[in-house]
Amino acid sequence: MGSERPRPGCGGAPGAGSSGADVPSSDRRARYARFEDVDWSAWAPAQRATLVFLVRAGRVLLIHKKRGLGAGKINGPGGRVADGESPAECAVREVREELGVTAKGVAPCGEIWFQQTDGYSLRIHVFRASDCEGEPVETDEAVPLWVPLERIPYEEMWADDRLWLPLLLEGRRFRARVLFDGDRLLGHAVAAETPR
Secondary structure, eight states, rough: OOOOOTTTTOOOOTTTTOOOSSSSSGGGGGOSSSSSSGGGGOOOEEEEEEEEEEEEEEEEEEEEOOOSTTTSSSOOOOOBBOOOHHHHHHHHHHHHHHHHHHEESSSEEEEEEETEEEOEEEEEEEEESSSSSOOOOOOOEEEEEEGGGGOOGGGGEEEEEEEHHHHTTTTTTTEEEEEEEEEEEEEEEEEEEEOO
């Protein structure tokens, strides 16, 4: 994604017996040990982000991420939604920034509620695109990878991708809730719409 994830504990954590009132709100984020500890009915993300998967001619356009959240992993292009920007606008902007192309036929496919044990959270709007203008190029953020659909490198991706990416590729909408401890998936729930 486009910017670095805030480090837990920056700015000082409240001391023993402290109410936390003098601590910035980003340092009072809830901490979770198990998926069941998250109150998903009251869950609210710290930030919103996007992911885009361009699927064309039996291949999907992925990136090898160079920096930010997920650096070193393979994923779809995407990033943080800017103030005043819709998720769809963000999706197109991020593909252009990360790969130098304009995504076409961009449609919403799902949503991921991404929660880290340290309290960091993202609501990720997931899109599927059918084409692009231009040829993807390497940038300071990402290396483009056209991957055959039958050879998606799930072992180099976030652990939850194998749970919902096949749904996207089938054209099914989904909602996923995931809890991670760093790179380790601790729990998940994935719901998909019933095929018509």
